[in-house]
Amino acid sequence: MELDTKDDEYMYSGHVGCPGCGAAIAMRFTLKALGAKTIVVLPACCWSIIAGPYPQSTLKVPVIHSAFETGGAVASGVRAALDVKGDTETTVVTWAGDGGTFDIGFQALSGAVERNEDFIYVCYDNEAYMNTGVQRSSSTPYGAWTTTTPGQDWKKMRKKNIVEALVAHRIPYAATANIAFPEDLVRKVQKAKALKGSKFIHVYASCPTGWRIPSEMSVKIARMAVQTNIFPLYEVENGNKYTINYKPKEYLVREYFKLQGRFRHLTDRDLDQIQEMVNEDWEVLLRKAAERV
Amino acid sequence: MILQENPFPGVCGRVCPHPCEGVCNRREFDEAIAIHSIERFLAETAGRYDLKPILTRLAAKKQRIAIVGAGPAGLSAAYFLALLGYSCDVFEAMPEPGGVLRWGIPVYRLPLAALRSDIANIEAQNVRILTGQKIGSEFLQDAAGRYDAVFMGCGHSRTVKLGVPGEKTNAIENGLQFLGQLRQGNTIPLLGVSAVIGGGNTAIDVARSVIRCGGKAVILYRRRRRDMPAFEEEVQMGIEEGVELRELVTPLGITTDGAQYTLTLQEMKISGEDSRGRANILPDEGKTRELRVERVFKATGAEPAEDWYNPPDKTKVSLTLSHTILISPESGPALAFGGDLTNETKSVAHAVASGKQAAMALDIFFHGGMEAIVPKLAECRVGQGPSLSMEMYMEGSRRLRNTHVVSYEEINTDHFQFQPRITRPRLLKEERRTSFKEIDLKISTNLAIREAERCFNCGICNQCDNCYMFCPDIAVIREKNNNERHINYDYCKGCGLCVVECPRNAMTLREEDI
Known part of the structure; x- marks a missing residue:
């Protein structure tokens, strides 16, 4: 595989991410696509820990640690400060988990993109509050076990469709990406960097620890999420132009679920029901992308 | 790379039935890599641009080795011995080297230029080929003092007797001789129907040659089509060209009225299968048929033309390897037997294997004696079969490779896309029937690269x-x-x-x- 990036690395080895961490892979690809002229805004999330405590840092670019709910607001401020300095080259990136995006940081994010602040907001999605011990978020998928949805109380609500929420803001660019598809991810980050205004990228980042999967399977499972249509790769320009970027192999969703400990309790009936939900979502997306009438 | 392991890429790329493709992991994904097409392409490309291989060679040794028979086994033995530093003389009775490649396999499967190109490369490694030198049994005594070892690769060139009445007269012609005459450049116009008795590659070659000479051909085989030792692809192409195949018949007798022959055929019936899945057959008593034909060829199994070519009985043998038999007499040169004389499967690939194995075994024998051969050869094995690597024998980097043979389950197919195997361009069957032109045509560089890119590269970064x-x-x-x-x-x-x-x-x- 060859990426359309330089060989430069903007991350150091020796960070404290778990073995097989999907979020670490996501960061690595994203920074390779963005280059050195980048400032990362980090609201509370796994990456707050992975990036290391001051004066240490895992990243070779400047990092601002911020409060959980402020990803959108801090990025707006940093952007404004750079503009005052006349620095239009540097890209401001908010790098937040699903908790800091779907739940706690949602109002700041919504406000920032409503103002069409010129920054990229990346949500690396590991589908729960993993850093604090696997509590469910509004990104946790239907059917999943977490420490706050234990045993038979597994999560019975569907995952929030965050990309659609952002698309509703009519921002210039919103897209999904996945660590198992680096070329697609890098292309989308580079495209976002080149656009003015608010850009949102939703990156699927598997979590071996929280999902109860073997560390070596994290990319395989991420790829499976795309192939089963659970996490389609697509992008939306200006809130209305949909493009599906990858034609999946359309494996059955149970192939994806059976690999993960967090779904072990699901029965065949549950899986059939989930298959229907996935099919429904996929049909909706196909219609939006004008691939179905 | 290929030439370090096989001196016959041009030949094997054409006539080898490529069992390698049968175990290619890609087969379970979509279709096997067309390894033989790539091999042939590489041989042709090297020839076209006159590329000379850079081969690993060991320092010159004092021992001299005589090779009897310039067929694929003998020439391979000479080639590998030359790479190992020995000087070799190859004795060949016929006026040109190649053995079955030159005088047996029809030119539509193996054009002369391709064979000569491979042989020229062998000769370029300081192998001396002495043609027109018929060797008698006394040679083994005479060789003492002149040679330190003799490799016997005389092949099977005499057709086995059928035991049918009429065989002693000239009624039944010899298929191998017929192929030989064609390869000497004779044109043999044939009219009417020729019966070909046998089910091996020779029978197919004879029948297809008969068609090209203008005749009709009927193959008479005592078992079923699927039991034929001939390569299935060859059988299929023969039938496309108009060869008729009659299964489960064996000739009982032959009579002639001067113009035509009448064959009496015994019908056979199946009674179970043997361990290899071949039909066991019995005469179906009382059921006979007659067949009127213009000519009869026998193309059944072959045997050595002279009895002394064979390895002697077990008591005198020092070492029996998968493809070679070695003898170290108390006096006189060491003896190695290879090719059809020792191989159960009579193919060019097996002949090359025997030449390579004999070359390595003799080299080890000169340095460390008979006992050292088996353990040393075991270090040079590739895969789970008896295949040996000359590169590994010469301490090449292949030794560093993990010996594990990667299975299909170990391939991460997420990273591969389905892509069909190339289809080799071929002459139309109408063109094939009327000429001896090579059937398989060249493939373009573009196609060859595309095919090579399909390779999984199993186990190799x-x-x-x-x-x-x-x-x-x-x-x-x-x-x-x-x-x-x-x-x-x-x-x-x-x-x-x-x-x-x-x-x-x-x-x-x-x-x-x-």
Whole structure:
């Protein structure tokens, strides 16, 4: 595989991410696509820990640690400060988990993109509050076990469709990406960097620890999420132009679920029901992308 | 690379039935790689641009070796012995080297230019081929003093007797001789129907040649089509060209009225199958048929033309290997037997294997005696079969490779796309019927590269960099030369992602010994 990036690395080895961490892979690809002229805004999330405590840092670019709910607001401020300095080259990136995006940081994010602040907001999605011990978020998928949805109380609500929420803001660019598809991810980050205004990228980042999967399977499972249509790769320009970027192999969703400990309790009936939900979502997306009438 | 292991890429790319493709992992994904097409392409490309191989050669040795028979086994033995530093003289009775490749296999399967090109490369390695030198049994005594070893690769050139009445008269012609006459450049116009008795490749070659000479051909085989030792692809092409196949018949007698022959055929019936799945057959008593034909060819099994070609009985044999038999007499040169004389499967690939094995065995014998041969050869094995690598024997880098044979289940097929195998361009069957032109045509460079790119590269790193890309800890190091990858054990957390994401199972993960 060859990426359309330089060989430069903007991350150091020796960070404290778990073995097989999907979020670490996501960061690595994203920074390779963005280059050195980048400032990362980090609201509370796994990456707050992975990036290391001051004066240490895992990243070779400047990092601002911020409060959980402020990803959108801090990025707006940093952007404004750079503009005052006349620095239009540097890209401001908010790098937040699903908790800091779907739940706690949602109002700041919504406000920032409503103002069409010129920054990229990346949500690396590991589908729960993993850093604090696997509590469910509004990104946790239907059917999943977490420490706050234990045993038979597994999560019975569907995952929030965050990309659609952002698309509703009519921002210039919103897209999904996945660590198992680096070329697609890098292309989308580079495209976002080149656009003015608010850009949102939703990156699927598997979590071996929280999902109860073997560390070596994290990319395989991420790829499976795309192939089963659970996490389609697509992008939306200006809130209305949909493009599906990858034609999946359309494996059955149970192939994806059976690999993960967090779904072990699901029965065949549950899986059939989930298959229907996935099919429904996929049909909706196909219609939006004008691939179905 | 190929020439370090096989002196006949042009020949094998054409006439080898490519059993390698039958075990190619890609077969389970979509279709096997067309290895033979690529092999032939490489041989042709090297010939076209006059590329000379850079072969590993060992220092010159004092021993001299005589090779009897310039067929694929003898020439391979001479070639590999030359690479190992020995000077070899090859004695050939016919006016040109090649053995069955020159005088047996029809030109539509193996054009003369392709054969000559491979042989020229063998001669370029300081192999002396003495043609028109018929060797008698006394040679083994005479060789003492002149040669330190003799390799016997005289092949099977005499057709086995059928035991049918009429065989002693000229009624039944010899198929191998017929092929030989054609390859000497004779044109033999044939009219009417020719019966060909047999079910091996020779029978198919004879029948297809008969068609090309203007006749009709009927193959008479005592078992079923699927039991035929002939390569299925050859049978299929023969039938396309108009060869008629009659299964489960065997000739009982032959009579003639001067113009035509009448064959009396015994019908056979099946009674179970043997361990290899071939039909056991019995005469179906009372059921006979007659067949009127213009000519009768026998193309049944062959045997050595002279009895002394055969390896002697077991008591005198010093060592029996998979493809070679070795004898170290108390006086006189050491003897090695190879090719059809020792091989159960009579194919060019097996003949080359016997030449290579004999060359290695003789080299080991000169240095360390008979006992050293088996253990040393075991170090040069490739895969799970008897295949040997000359590169490994010469201490090449292939020794460093993991010996594990990668199975299809170990390939990460997520990283491959379905792509059909190339279809080799061929003459139309109408063109095939009327000429001896080579059937399989050349493939373009473009096609050859596309086919080669389908290869999984099982177990061999080709610097795809998946390991490097997906490492969450940036603990895979690319060397500056870009050819090697290493793990930075100071930072690797052992997650195993690189091993799973390696498309070709070129990496392994094991627990550290503490």
